[in-house]
Amino acid sequence: MNDSQTPEFVYDKEGKKHEVVDFNNDNTGSKLGFWLFLFTELMLFGAMFLVFCFYFFRHGSDFVHASGSLNLILGGTNTLILLISTYFMGISLLHVKENKIEKAKKTIYITIFLSIVFLVIKYFEWMAEINHGIYPDSEVLNALSKGEILFFGLYFTMTGFHGLHIIVGIIVMIWVIKLLNQQKISSEKYVLVENLALYWDIVHLVWVFLFPLFYMISFGGVS
Amino acid sequence: MSIVTNKMTVQMYFKIFVVLIILTLLTFAQPYIISGTISQTVIMQLFIATIKAVLIGSYYMHLKYEAPLFRYIVLMALVTLTIFFVITATDAIFRNETFDLFQK
Numbered sequence: 153m154n155d156s157q158t159p160e161f162v163y164d165k166e167g168k169k170h171e172v173v174d175f176n177n178d179n180t181g182s183k184l185g186f187w188l189f190l191f192t193e194l195m196l197f198g199a200m201f202l203v204f205c206f207y208f209f210r211h212g213s214d215f216v217h218a219s220g221s222l223n224l225i226l227g228g229t230n231t232l233i234l235l236i237s238t239y240f241m242g243i244s245l246l247h248v249k250e251n252k253i254e255k256a257k258k259t260i261y262i263t264i265f266l267s268i269v270f271l272v273i274k275y276f277e278w279m280a281e282i283n284h285g286i287y288p289d290s291e292v293l294n295a296l297s298k299g300e301i302l303f304f305g306l307y308f309t310m311t312g313f314h315g316l317h318i319i320v321g322i323i324v325m326i327w328v329i330k331l332l333n334q335q336k337i338s339s340e341k342y343v344l345v346e347n348l349a350l351y352w353d354i355v356h357l358v359w360v361f362l363f364p365l366f367y368m369i370s371f372g373g374v375s
Numbered sequence: 376m377s378i379v380t381n382k383m384t385v386q387m388y389f390k391i392f393v394v395l396i397i398l399t400l401l402t403f404a405q406p407y408i409i410s411g412t413i414s415q416t417v418i419m420q421l422f423i424a425t426i427k428a429v430l431i432g433s434y435y436m437h438l439k440y441e442a443p444l445f446r447y448i449v450l451m452a453l454v455t456l457t458i459f460f461v462i463t464a465t466d467a468i469f470r471n472e473t474f475d476l477f478q479k
Contacts, residue, residue: 180442187445191452198456202463209467212413228403235399239392242435246385353436360427364402364420371406372413 179343186347190354197358200310204365207302214299219370226277227367230270234356237266241352244345251339257332263352264325267318274315307366314362317355324348382440391434398427
């Protein structure tokens with residue numbers, strides 16, 4: 153920071169005075185700020201889950217019926233892929249902390265690769281539905297029951313938002329790799345990687361609840 | 376900060392990863408192990424998902440190793456979200472029922 157500024161002081165428990173020289177590497181502050189952002193994400197997806205639960209309660213059997221037409225194998229594969237990718241994301245954070253930059257880059261590349269695989273599978277899943285004529289406001293969909301229309305509307309909205317988060321994650325990962333190459337991230341200054349790992353875990357967490365609610369309820373028989 | 380982060384090791388990540396994989400497989404297998412009605416299936420599925428979420432939160436998101444401040448704000452955010460769910464649930468359940476306290 154600029155040296156000409158008025159110095160600020162903090163006091164420790166013994167009452168000793170310490171001059172504050174730098175706010176730049178405030179890791180706790182950065183993380184706290186990022187958690188606040190994650191809470192907005194929680195409310196964004198939370199509200200969508202709320203809408204899902206409300207209509208699931210009202211149109212239970214329609215939702216179960218509609219859920220049966222989703223591809224469980226593709227969805228299940230994506231669940232595993234996302235789980236593996238969060239593992240590698242976490243490992244990359246550990247590598248950065250231990251200053252193993254090359255290894256960290258490798259694990260981030262693996263994460264990017266897995267996220268792209270996730271998106272490709274998602275694409276085929278969506279295309280399968282769209283080829284059946286099921287997409288928002290399509291004639292085939294509008295002819296179905298009210299509950300099924302709501303189910304597919306929520307399915308496209310929620311998995312769409314989730315996919316958007318995956319894309320943003322990939323972009324941030326590429327940026328982090330660039331910063332690693334420029335040696336702007338090191339074992340001393342790694343909070344960006346830590347926040348990225350937190351973001352990726354939230355993306356995974358959303359899927360942890362999304363998968364059972366959209367795909368697994370089809371096993372629930374008719375009550 | 377450096378003291379607590381030392382607890383996060385590759386071994387820990389791998390152990391949690393294995394547990395999460397097992398729970399995920401349990402998610403797939405649940406209908407074949409115990410098949411039930413919609414509500415039973417949803418409860419069992421969400422129960423597994425909640426265990427997974429707690430594991431991811433405490434280990435992968437390091438909440439177990441963070442300062443108490445982080446745990447409290449996460450808790451508060453979850454409480455807020457729960458309030459939304461509870462209020463909406465009462466609406467969903469009691470919307471079409473009439474409660475007239477003064478009618479005998």
